[in-house]
Every structure is written in C-alpha cells, then in structure tokens.
Amino acid sequence: MAVLAILEAKPMTGYELAKFFDHSIAHIWQASHSQIYPELKKLEREGLIEAKQQARGNLATKSVYAVMPAGGDELERWANQVVPPLHERSPELLKVMYQEWASYQVAEQQFEAHRVYYLQLYVKWAAHAEDLRLGNTDLMRHRLKDASAEASAAVLAYKVHVYEGLLERAQMEIDWATKGIALVERLLAEAGTPPGHRAASPSSARRR
Amino acid sequence: MAVLAILEAKPMTGYELAKFFDHSIAHIWQASHSQIYPELKKLEREGLIEAKQQARGNLATKSVYAVMPAGGDELERWANQVVPPLHERSPELLKVMYQEWASYQVAEQQFEAHRVYYLQLYVKWAAHAEDLRLGNTDLMRHRLKDASAEASAAVLAYKVHVYEGLLERAQMEIDWATKGIALVERLLAEAGTPPGHRAASPSSARRR
DNA sequence: CTACGCATGTAACTAGTTACATGATTCA
DNA sequence: TGAATCATGTAACTAGTTACATGCGTAG
Secondary structure, three states, X not given: OHHHHHHHHOOEOHHHHHHHHHOOOOXXXXXXXXXXXXXXXXXXXXXXXXXXXXXXXXXXXXXXEEEOHHHHHHHHHHHOOOXXXXXXXXXXXXHHXXXXXXXXXXXXXXXXXXXXHHHHHHHHHHHHHHHHHOOOOHHHHHHHOOOOHHHHHHHHHHHHHHHHHHHHHHHHHHHHHHHHHHHHHHHHHHOOXXXXXXXXXXXXXXXO | OHHHHHXXXXXXXXXXXXXXXXXXXXXXXXOOHHXXXXXXXXXXXXXXXXXXXXXXXXXXXXXXXXXXXXXXXXXXXXXXXXXXXXXXXXXXXXXXXXXXXXXXXXXXXXXXXXXXXXXXXHHHHHHHHHHHHOOOOHHHHHHXXXXXXXXXXXHHHHHHHHHHHHHHHHHHHHHHHHHHHHHHHHHHHHOOOOOOOOOOOOHHHHOO
16 A cells, blocks of 8 residues: 555656655665565555566666556555554564673663664654655655645645654653653662672572 | 563463463563463473463363473573663554655544553552552462562562553653644644635655 | 463564675776 | 665465354262
C-alpha cells in the first residue's frame, strides 16, 4: 500500500522508490530494494500498476511504474478500512525491563543512545514537517498540482498531523531517556560506593 | 531473551510462558505458544535452559523449564550490549498519512479507535505499574525473594521506569488522536457542506 | 459427563533482512 | 579511466502469524 500511495503521487522506477523509502517516509515505513522489486512485479501482475519502459543513455532502459485505475480503487478500499492500532515489539524496552543484568555503565549508555537517537529524529522530523507545510517536497508538488484548494488542505493536514505526532513522540522519548539516565545515577549513588572504589553491576550481587 | 529473562525469575512450562506473554509483558513483547514451544526446544538444545518432568494427575507429565548457568551468562551478555533504538513500522500511521483517500467518517473512526485503544492500555498499564511498585506480581515476589534490598531497588526501578514511559506514551497517543478527531471535524466544516447535505470524501474530488 | 482450562505440538504461509550479483551511466 | 550513482535483480535465511490438531485434568 505504501508503494501504491507513493506511485500515485508520482510514477517512479524501483530505484527511486527505494531512495524514497530511505528518506521521506523512512520512519513510518521502510523497505529495501530487495523487497521493492519483487513487490512491484507482484503489483503489476495484479494489474494495480503498470510499467513503462523509458530510455536511459543509448543502450539501457528503465521501468517507470504508474498506478492504474484498479490501483486507485485498491488504495481507496484500503484507506476506508479502519486498522486496529497495535502494540509494537520493542527489543529496546525489553532490555531496559531487565537492565538489572547490565552494569550501571551500560544501562546509562543505553539511555544515552536512546536520547541521541530521538534527538536526531526530532531534528529530521521537524525539518520534514516544515517542508511539508510549505509544500516544499517534490512529491507534494506533484500530488497537489491539479487538486482543488480544499482537497489540498486535507492532503497536507493529515501529513502534518502525523509529523506533529512524531515530534511529540520524539520529545517524550528524549524526556524518558533523560529521566532514565538520572535513575541510573541515583541507583549508582545509592549503591553506596566508597570513594575511589568502582561499583560492581547490581546483577553480580545475584551471582555466586 | 524474553523467554530466558522470564524463566530466570521463575521456572515455568511452555503453557505458563504463553499465558505470561499474554498479560504482563504483552505490550513490550508478544509471543504465541506456536512460537514458544519450538523456541524452548531450541534453547534447551543450546544448553541455556533445562526441562524437568513434573507429574500432573496420574498419567500426564509436563515440562518445567529452568535457566541453566550458561543461560544466565547469555542473559548477562545480552543485557550488557547496547541495542540501537529503532524505527518501528506503523501500518496505522501509514494509513493516516494517506487518509485523504478515506471518507471523513472513516478518518474520524480511525482516530477514535486509536484513542480508545490507548485509553484501555493506559488503564491496564497504570494498574500493572502500581502492582509492580507494590511488589504485587507473582514474578516479582519470586525474583526478589533472595535479593539484597539494593539489588531489589534496581530490579524494580527499571521496570517502573519502563511503565512510566509507556504511560506517558499512552497519554501522548490519546492527545494525538483527540487532536486528529478535531482536525477531521475542521476539514469537514471547511468543506462547506450546505445543511442537510452529506459531505463526500475529499478523495472523490480527485477522481474524474 | 461435559465443558473449560492445562498442555503441547506441527504446517503452511507472509514479511522482512542480509548478502550476493551484475551491468550501464555520468561526471571529474 | 575510475569512482559514484543509477538500475535491477536473486538466494538464503529468520521471524512471526494463522490455522490445524490432539489429549489429559478437574470441577460442577
């Protein structure tokens, strides 16, 4: 569905799609080229998209895929079904849950990595949200060029809303990680390490 | 690793593990019995856990799995590696991104489902966090019964921190969905429907 | 004696990752 | 002429889901 939705805005080659999944939409949905190429073939077999051969250079050609009417119908059908939100699996939260097995140092590093990760995402997402608002993205220009003002408003508004949610999420994650670091510091202090003495991990108390 | 961590707190049968994955840990990690049983066999082959046959009734037996020393080492090794946080795929956000293809009604239902989902999670998580804090869970009692006060503090503190994060997350999602509903209402109003006239989906403007 | 919970599996399938491969084009 | 980028694939593998199956124990 992500492939269909993107191609609907602008016909593309598999390569361009892969690039696109790498930046713009990357943090909502990802796909590698090894997944995209077979998927394109499948969508073509189902009559939802169509490949047009385009020359590149003298010898080579490339396949530019565009959405067919049946593909538009499929998109609309999909969009009009409510999906139940679901619980993601989080390898990271799982680890934090059992962080008493780790040294204080590693526990702190884990939170720090979390903080840095979402700080970077915050910046990236904020920039992308701004581009969206200004209609600055390639795809938005294509998507909106022959839409009514009213329709454009909706197209934009939903996407901006998604990014606002992502930004709040990032902020929340940053706060959580910061509190996590403080927690580790507190535990470390409470462990009552005498000066000049390196604290052992709490898990080592368990072993013996 | 989830299986190892749980079994370390208390030896269990595959069935009990499956139950456990259904409630307590369910929103951090899930696993169905059809995944658990083969996994237990695999962990046993690797020497990380060991099955003890226990009678149940007269004829039947059951396998209770317990963590072996090698399993403890493996847990410690795992916990002491920082995992890079990662970008989940979100089918729901993907749909909201392209919600201009849906009717206003479905768009609103999607946000409403999101709100209700996280409201329920909020209640469930809050209850579980409270149980954790009071040491009210079965597993916590086992886990802590022969630990030092200091070690217990860490065991508890990390888990509580995870649940506090989940609660903030749920709150954030509820707010986001509520704003989403308001957004749909606004778009609907701006679409300028005359009284007594049913609004078409914005996507239908695109088609033709 | 019946229903519900305990207990344990397998099979078929879908999705996704990582690695292996290849070749043309374009720009410095 | 070499490196970066465009372009397109396949193979092997891991994880996870859904559905199919079976049978004992226990309480009412």
